[in-house]
Amino acid sequence: MQFSLKEIYKDYFNIGAAVNPASIKSHKDLILKHFNSLTCENEMKFGNIHPEEKKYNFAPADKVYDFAKKNGLMLRGHTFVWHWEVPKWLFEGADRKTALARLDTHIKALTDRYPDIYAWDVINEGIDDRDDVLRKKTPWFETVGKDYFERVYEIAAKHLPGDLLFYNDYNEFDPVKRDKIIKKIKSMQKAGIPVSGVGLQCHLGFNHEAQFDEMKKGLEKYAALGVKIHVTELDVSNYSFDDKKKHQKPTFDQYKKQVLVYREFFKILRQYKNEIETVTFWGAADDVSWLNYCPVKGRKNGGLLFDENQQPKEAFYAICDF
Numbered sequence: 001m002q003f004s005l006k007e008i009y010k011d012y013f014n015i016g017a018a019v020n021p022a023s024i025k026s027h028k029d030l031i032l033k034h035f036n037s038l039t040c041e042n043e044m045k046f047g048n049i050h051p052e053e054k055k056y057n058f059a060p061a062d063k064v065y066d067f068a069k070k071n072g073l074m075l076r077g078h079t080f081v082w083h084w085e086v087p088k089w090l091f092e093g094a095d096r097k098t099a100l101a102r103l104d105t106h107i108k109a110l111t112d113r114y115p116d117i118y119a120w121d122v123i124n125e126g127i128d129d130r131d132d133v134l135r136k137k138t139p140w141f142e143t144v145g146k147d148y149f150e151r152v153y154e155i156a157a158k159h160l161p162g163d164l165l166f167y168n169d170y171n172e173f174d175p176v177k178r179d180k181i182i183k184k185i186k187s188m189q190k191a192g193i194p195v196s197g198v199g200l201q202c203h204l205g206f207n208h209e210a211q212f213d214e215m216k217k218g219l220e221k222y223a224a225l226g227v228k229i230h231v232t233e234l235d236v237s238n239y240s241f242d243d244k245k246k247h248q249k250p251t252f253d254q255y256k257k258q259v260l261v262y263r264e265f266f267k268i269l270r271q272y273k274n275e276i277e278t279v280t281f282w283g284a285a286d287d288v289s290w291l292n293y294c295p296v297k298g299r300k301n302g303g304l305l306f307d308e309n310q311q312p313k314e315a316f317y318a319i320c321d322f
């Protein structure tokens with residue numbers, strides 16, 4: 001295999017992968033050949049890195065950080081505020097003030113330890129999927145209140161340059177959700193709250209095949225915010241959203257559809273190369289992917305560009321060929 005993704009895309013955007021301390025060893029050559037930006041899959045999430053008030057678990061994230069630095073790769077930070085991976089102590093006996101003070105300490109600790117991170121997902125998945133604008137079932141909303149986005153970004157801005165602060169979410173091309181994300185970012189911009197980038201997770205599937213127009217429209221609208229755009233967690237599931245069967249592996253026809261989704265999506269992404277800084281895959285190869293256990297444990301999915309033996313798949317060649 002001669003192609004290197006990061007080489008092919010060097011005039012377009014950075015190419016990233018989510019990794020963990022094991023995969024930086026098992027997938028080292030693949031990572032170094034194709035990717036120039038990394039994200040810790042889980043190691044920087046609150047509950048993992050700061051499990052008790054006075055106890056940090058830096059070692060796993062350190063391994064990824066050191067690997068990135070040693071090999072001249074960039075690193076995205078993921079994530080400070082999320083409704084998952086919240087350690088028990090964080091909201092225990094906490095009112096709004098205490099919760100924000102604890103967050104402040106947390107962000108300071110992480111940004112002091114990892115100074116060379118070029119983008120942080122400050123809030124992850126804070127917009128509601130149904131009728132509300134903000135997701136209400138999260139301790140951040142429940143304890144801090146309806147202005148928690150604003151307060152969180154203000155705190156992050158105390159410790160980080162204003163152009164590193166991202167908002168990250170899924171279903172980002174669904175028109176209703178998209179407009180809510182945009183509305184929230186616009187209202188923060190208007191209030192002078194620093195939010196400088198939007199992270200589009202892009203866990204895609206076949207239902208997205210019919211939605212290329214929405215992807216274009218979405219990118220157009222996000223770009224109009226004047227913020228940086230990162231694709232943060234890209235994969236293309238080979239099964240439809242409602243399919244919860246434990247398939248052994250995708251069929252040839254499913255892979256054919258996946259190739260089409262990858263090819264078209266990258267065609268669209270390339271059109272927005274001036275706005276998109278980074279495109280990150282949620283894993284380097286199919287053997288290390290959340291799609292192998294979610295939503296069906298032990299089901300082989302194969303949502304990435306490289307197979308379980310780290311060999312390039314059809315989708316890889318499809319996005320290299322332009």
Ligand code: GLA
Pocket residue numbers: 041078124170201233290
């Ligand atoms: C979300 C999170 C990620 C990761 C994926 C699935 O999208 O943002 O950190 O947990 O789900 O693994």
